[in-house]
Structures are given as structure tokens and as C-alpha cells.
Amino acid sequence: MDFILRSGKHWIYFTLVFFLPLLQAALGNWMYLGIASLGSLGTEQQTGCNEVPGLVVQQLEVCKNNPESIWCVSEGARRGIWECQRQFKFERWNCTTTRNQSNLFGEIQYLATRETAFIYAVLSAGVVHAVTESCSAGNLTDCSCDLTRQGMSNVEGWKWGGCSDNINYGLWFSKTFVDAPETTRHTNSRDIKNRMNLHNNEVGRQVVEKNMRIQCRCHGVSGSCAVKTCWKKMPSFHDIGKLLKEKYDSSVELAPRSRKKLRARMRDHRNKKGRVPRDQLVHLNRSPNYCRPDPDNGILGTRGRLCNRSSTGPDSCDLLCCGRGYNTQVVRNVRRCHCKFHWCCYVSCKTCETMIDKHTCK
Ligand SMILES: *[C@@H]1O[C@H](CO)[C@@H](O)[C@H](O)[C@H]1NC(C)=O
Ligand SMILES: *[C@@H]1O[C@H](CO)[C@@H](O)[C@H](O)[C@H]1NC(C)=O
Numbered sequence: 001m002d003f004i005l006r007s008g009k010h011w012i013y014f015t016l017v018f019f020l021p022l023l024q025a026a027l028g029n030w031m032y033l034g035i036a037s038l039g040s041l042g043t044e045q046q047t048g049c050n051e052v053p054g055l056v057v058q059q060l061e062v063c064k065n066n067p068e069s070i071w072c073v074s075e076g077a078r079r080g081i082w083e084c085q086r087q088f089k090f091e092r093w094n095c096t097t098t099r100n101q102s103n104l105f106g107e108i109q110y111l112a113t114r115e116t117a118f119i120y121a122v123l124s125a126g127v128v129h130a131v132t133e134s135c136s137a138g139n140l141t142d143c144s145c146d147l148t149r150q151g152m153s154n155v156e157g158w159k160w161g162g163c164s165d166n167i168n169y170g171l172w173f174s175k176t177f178v179d180a181p182e183t184t185r186h187t188n189s190r191d192i193k194n195r196m197n198l199h200n201n202e203v204g205r206q207v208v209e210k211n212m213r214i215q216c217r218c219h220g221v222s223g224s225c226a227v228k229t230c231w232k233k234m235p236s237f238h239d240i241g242k243l244l245k246e247k248y249d250s251s252v253e254l255a256p257r258s259r260k261k262l263r264a265r266m267r268d269h270r271n272k273k274g275r276v277p278r279d280q281l282v283h284l285n286r287s288p289n290y291c292r293p294d295p296d297n298g299i300l301g302t303r304g305r306l307c308n309r310s311s312t313g314p315d316s317c318d319l320l321c322c323g324r325g326y327n328t329q330v331v332r333n334v335r336r337c338h339c340k341f342h343w344c345c346y347v348s349c350k351t352c353e354t355m356i357d358k359h360t361c362k
């Protein structure tokens with residue numbers, strides 16, 4: 001299935017290589033763009049953003065005004081999904097994606113647990129990250145580097161220079177695009193969940209914004225650093241993932257009575273003011289234990305997962321296998337070893353065999 005987007009002089013050619021029962025995407029499910037492969041530039045046909053399934057009206061507007069940005073959305077979602085799977089690799093819920101376009105993370109996306117909170121935050125942050133990087137690379141027509149402080153001196157004696165990441169555009173874009181499904185009328189029935197998602201989307205954006213770093217380069221005779229120019233740079237997306245994982249661990253569960261306005265009391269009564277903290281993830285429901293398969297909720301269970309017998313963390317066989325025990329398999333591992341360099345010029349190696357125990361959950 002091919003999608004061709006046209007806007008002014010830009011012709012963008014999207015190939016959704018991903019298989020399609022796709023066009024039935026439920027509205028507001030742009031996240032699947034992270035596993036769809038949006039192909040390259042330049043072709044003759046024309047259709048439009050209307051052909052990208054699953055977008056709500058406001059997202060269509062963004063797409064029409066700036067078709068290249070859909071590439072960033074796809075890239076941002078891809079980063080979010082990839083980082084989610086990296087962070088949860090050794091946990092019972094490992095952030096698997098389904099092949100179902102209208103619920104990419106299975107029902108987890110709607111359960112309103114702390115996993116849901118993480119998914120929304122990390123994908124929202126992913127879009128900020130991808131858009132901002134594209135701005136700095138000069139790939140988007142609507143933004144570029146942040147040059148507002150270019151040439152100005154800092155009190156510490158260095159000068160602003162280079163290309164500072166223009167986070168403001170990325171934040172604006174993520175807010176406009178990622179938040180849109182939550183504020184669209186047709187989703188009213190999920191009101192409180194929409195507010196939870198909006199809150200967590202914002203937490204994701206804030207983590208990128210609050211962790212901008214300053215990078216510098218020295219100039220001067222043989223690197224004497226007589227002159228130093230500096231610019232602002234976003235953290236790596238892996239760092240953002242780590243910070244969000246910490247927020248996942250301390251996600252705040254909202255008490256039922258306090259949900260109306262997503263403020264007031266939390267389960268944790270120590271917080272007298274009862275405000276939902278702006279920098280913390282929030283969720284509404286307790287997580288299932290993810291131990292046993294629950295197809296209705298898209299939970300795979302942990303049977304067959306690799307576990308670590310000597311670990312005490314979540315990847316330990318005890319925790320990961322939920323006390324069901326594990327199977328041990330001895331696996332032969334063959335690799336090159338005792339390599340020697342011979343003058344000149346080749347390397348000779350021996351092959352070494354080791355036996356490795358592989359534990360998988362029962
Ligand atoms: C998550 O675990 C399941 C088994 O429960 C496995 O099939 C899947 O490949 C894992 N996903 C990732 C992304 O590691
Ligand atoms: C995809 O998810 C939707 C919403 O949960 C569901 O109605 C539909 O049956 C699923 N489709 C497939 C092919 O699993």
C-alpha cells in the first residue's frame with residue numbers, strides 16, 4: 001500500500017510496508033506509525049495525509065501543513081517503542097507490541113496502569129526528540145537550530161555558538177500532535193483516561209526539556225581553549241528512557257474519589273495538598289501481575305522467558321517465573337579465542353567451546 005503526500009513543492013512518498021488490515025485503524029492510534037515503515041521521497045502519484053490511517057482531525061492538519069513531519073512522528077514512536085523494550089527487557093511485562101494497528105501494545109494501552117503511563121510518556125518524549133533532531137539537521141521547513149543566543153557571551157566566559165537544539169518547536173509539535181486524540185470529542189467516554197494520558201504525555205516532554213545539556217568546543221592555539229563556544233543539546237534518548245523508568249517505578253496511583261479533575265487526593269496521604277505532581281507519572285489502576293497469559297488483555301505471561309539464576313532483580317528466575325520454577329538447558333557456545341597476530345598480516349585463532357546454562361521459565 002502506498003501513500004503519497006503532497007504539500008506545496010514537497011512530494012513525499014510513504015510506503016506502508018507493514019501489512020494491512022491496517023486501514024481499520026481506530027482513530028487516535030498514531031502509535032503504530034512507529035512500526036510501519038514510511039519510505040522515501042519523490043514520486044508522481046498524489047493522494048494526501050488522509051491516506052495515513054488512524055489520525056484525528058488535528059493531526060491531519062499538522063500532517064497537511066507539514067508532511068515531512070509525519071516522518072518524525074514515525075521516527076519518534078519508533079524510538080519510544082525501542083527504548084520501552086530496552087528498559088523492560090528483563091521484566092515480566094516486556095513492552096511487546098502486537099501487530100494490531102489499533103492497539104499496538106494490546107489492551108495494556110487502555111488499562112490505565114503504570115505501564116500505560118510509561119508508554120504514553122516515552123512515545124511523547126520520542127516525538128519531541130525526533131522532531132527536535134530533525135530541526136537541528138535542517139530537515140523540517142518550519143524550524144531550525146535555536147540561534148537566539150548566538151554570539152552572546154556567558155558569565156563564565158564562553159560564547160554561545162553552533163547549533164543549539166530548538167526544543168520549543170519539538171515541545172509544541174508533540175503537544176499539538178500527540179495530545180490531539182485525547183482532546184478530540186469522540187473519545188469523551190474515556191474522559192478520565194484521556195486526562196491521565198495528557199498528564200503523562202506532558203511528563204515525557206518535560207523530561208526532555210529539563211535535561212538539556214550544554215556542550216562546548218574549545219578553540220585557540222593548539223586546543224588551548226582560549227575561546228570556547230557552547231550550545232544546548234538534548235540528552236540521548238536512552239538517558240530519557242532511564243529517567244522515565246525511574247518515574248515509572250514511582251508512578252502515583254490516583255485514588256478513585258480524586259479522579260474527577262485528576263487532582264485532589266492520591267493514595268499516598270502524605271501529600272496533604274493533594275495535587276498531582278507535575279513531574280510524576282500517574283495511573284488509575286493497579287497492574288496485573290503479568291505472570292499468566294491473559295489473551296483478552298494482551299498479556300503473554302512469562303512462560304519461556306529467559307531468566308537469570310544468580311540475579312536478585314526482576315530478571316531473577318524467582319521473580320520473572322512467578323515462583324513456577326524454570327527449566328535449565330545446557331547450550332554449547334562456540335567462539336574464536338586465543339587469537340594471535342602474525343607478522344605480517346594475518347590473525348589466527350583457535351575455537352573454544354564452553355557450556356552455558358540457559359534458564360527459561362516454566
Ligand atoms: C517478550 O516476551 C515474550 C514472551 O513472553 C517474547 O515472545 C517476546 O519476544 C518478548 N518481547 C521483547 C520485545 O523482548
Ligand atoms: C485489534 O484490536 C481491536 C481493538 O482492541 C480489536 O477490536 C480487533 O479485533 C483487533 N484486531 C485483530 C486483527 O486482532
Ligand SMILES: *[C@@H]1O[C@H](CO)[C@@H](O)[C@H](O)[C@H]1NC(C)=O
Pocket residue numbers: 133134137139
Ligand atoms: C534528515 O534527512 C535525511 C534525508 O532524508 C535523513 O537521512 C536523516 O536521517 C534526517 N536526519 C534527522 C535527524 O532527521
Ligand SMILES: *[C@@H]1O[C@H](CO)[C@@H](O)[C@H](O)[C@H]1NC(C)=O
Pocket residue numbers: 308309310311312
Ligand atoms: C545475572 O545476574 C548477575 C547478577 O546480577 C550478573 O552479574 C550476570 O551478568 C547476569 N547474567 C546474565 C547472563 O545476564
